Amino acid sequence: MAEAKGLSDTRQAIMRSAADLFAELGYRNTSIRAIAADAGCDPALVPHYFDSKEALYSAVIADTVRPAEVLREALRRGDAGAAEWLLRHAVADWEDPEQGRRILGVLRSVLDLPVARERMSRALLPREVADSGADEVRVWLVSSLFIGIMTSRHMGLLDETLFKEGGEGAVDALAPVVEALLGAGEPDV
Amino acid sequence: MAEAKGLSDTRQAIMRSAADLFAELGYRNTSIRAIAADAGCDPALVPHYFDSKEALYSAVIADTVRPAEVLREALRRGDAGAAEWLLRHAVADWEDPEQGRRILGVLRSVLDLPVARERMSRALLPREVADSGADEVRVWLVSSLFIGIMTSRHMGLLDETLFKEGGEGAVDALAPVVEALLGAGEPDV
DNA sequence: CGAGCAATTCAACACCCATTGAAATACGGC
DNA sequence: GCCGTATTTCAATGGGTGTTGAATTGCTCG
Numbered sequence: 001m002a003e004a005k006g007l008s009d010t011r012q013a014i015m016r017s018a019a020d021l022f023a024e025l026g027y028r029n030t031s032i033r034a035i036a037a038d039a040g041c042d043p044a045l046v047p048h049y050f051d052s053k054e055a056l057y058s059a060v061i062a063d064t065v066r067p068a069e070v071l072r073e074a075l076r077r078g079d080a081g082a083a084e085w086l087l088r089h090a091v092a093d094w095e096d097p098e099q100g101r102r103i104l105g106v107l108r109s110v111l112d113l114p115v116a117r118e119r120m121s122r123a124l125l126p127r128e129v130a131d132s133g134a135d136e137v138r139v140w141l142v143s144s145l146f147i148g149i150m151t152s153r154h155m156g157l158l159d160e161t162l163f164k165e166g167g168e169g170a171v172d173a174l175a176p177v178v179e180a181l182l183g184a185g186e187p188d189v
Numbered sequence: 190m191a192e193a194k195g196l197s198d199t200r201q202a203i204m205r206s207a208a209d210l211f212a213e214l215g216y217r218n219t220s221i222r223a224i225a226a227d228a229g230c231d232p233a234l235v236p237h238y239f240d241s242k243e244a245l246y247s248a249v250i251a252d253t254v255r256p257a258e259v260l261r262e263a264l265r266r267g268d269a270g271a272a273e274w275l276l277r278h279a280v281a282d283w284e285d286p287e288q289g290r291r292i293l294g295v296l297r298s299v300l301d302l303p304v305a306r307e308r309m310s311r312a313l314l315p316r317e318v319a320d321s322g323a324d325e326v327r328v329w330l331v332s333s334l335f336i337g338i339m340t341s342r343h344m345g346l347l348d349e350t351l352f353k354e355g356g357e358g359a360v361d362a363l364a365p366v367v368e369a370l371l372g373a374g375e376p377d378v
Numbered sequence: 379c380g381a382g383c384a385a386t387t388c389a390a391c392a393c394c395c396a397t398t399g400a401a402a403t404a405c406g407g408c
Numbered sequence: 409g410c411c412g413t414a415t416t417t418c419a420a421t422g423g424g425t426g427t428t429g430a431a432t433t434g435c436t437c438g
């Protein structure tokens with residue numbers, strides 16, 4: 001075997017290095033050469049396995065977690081416990097090394113690359129949520145809060161102890177906030 | 190040719206174009222050549238007036254608004270009205286073209302340039318606030334929310350009607366959130 | 379006028395970038 | 409053994425980057 005491209009060992013190494021570097025430095029600041037160096041192969045292999053740098057990025061974030069589904073579930077519950085449930089889900093995603101890396105990979109490049117922006121936009125607001133109308137504002141605001149938290153944390157602004165031990169600190173601190181947020185956009189309809 | 194304007198006015202043009210482009214595209218995606226083209230001058234003038242691209246960036250964001258002072262004032266008030274007061278201040282800053290441009294200029298490049306990260310960090314948390322200890326977490330969380338809001342909005346994720354008419358929509362939607370946030374980090378100490 | 383000085387232009391440097399195509403290597407099937 | 413395919417290397421291309429230093433303009437003042 002070993003004729004299918006997808007099974008190549010270095011191909012996976014490239015993917016992993018790319019995910020790491022894109023998350024750490026962002027799309028623009030990550031060079032194909034740096035990826036190849038990290039993966040321990042020749043730079044020419046990158047456009048060989050993946051067609052281009054942008055295609056590589058797309059492949060890296062192809063199966064990013066879709067926070068919208070979690071948000072939708074939280075909205076469906078609707079009661080007070082939804083906030084804490086949502087927060088635990090989010091924190092768990094952030095803490096999971098694989099998921100966290102993917103999320104950061106998108107977040108870190110979302111301002112540089114149109115495709116990243118579009119993906120995040122679509123991931124955050126699929127049609128089902130958009131169609132619900134009244135929920136839209138709440139979804140965006142919760143997303144905004146999470147984006148801010150992740151960005152701040154990535155910038156080293158947030159105390160890391162907030163996220164230790166299953167993120168109890170973060171959950172406790174943010175639960176009332178998310179609670180207020182989930183009820184915020186609710187009109188009198 | 191044109192009349193002599195004391196201190197070069199192309200220098201100001203460079204500064205203005207740089208502020209625009211840095212805010213729009215970020216530090217890394219903005220080239221000196223693009224700045225010069227926008228300002229209508231030769232690229233060599235940029236390193237001539239300002240020593241380097243990074244120095245130009247520093248000059249552009251030299252007098253960025255310091256949200257920490259506003260935050261501190263809000264914390265000093267401490268009552269429920271503080272949240273709304275803080276929000277109105279923040280929204281006003283975002284809407285002001287000059288301030289908004291500066292803020293975006295920092296936010297957009299804070300992940301690319303260490304100096305931007307350091308500046309934002311220092312701007313958000315001066316020593317007075319840091320020394321207060323218990324307030325620190327609250328300051329960071331409020332900052333995170335604002336960072337998220339600004340980022341989301343810059344990504345085009347947020348409904349712009351939220352910010353029309355003095356940002357009444359945003360204030361209304363976020364007031365209870367900020368309220369919860371200002372009380373969140375309060376420990377039993 | 380012409381010297382002096384700032385403002386500006388021009389051409390070039392050295393470097394990094396993504397991408398390409400041809401050559402070289404490893405390796406399983408016949 | 410050889411063949412074909414997949415994998416990898418090598419060298420090069422064309423373009424963009426920040427920055428530099430010398431040359432050129434434009435203007436003010438002696």
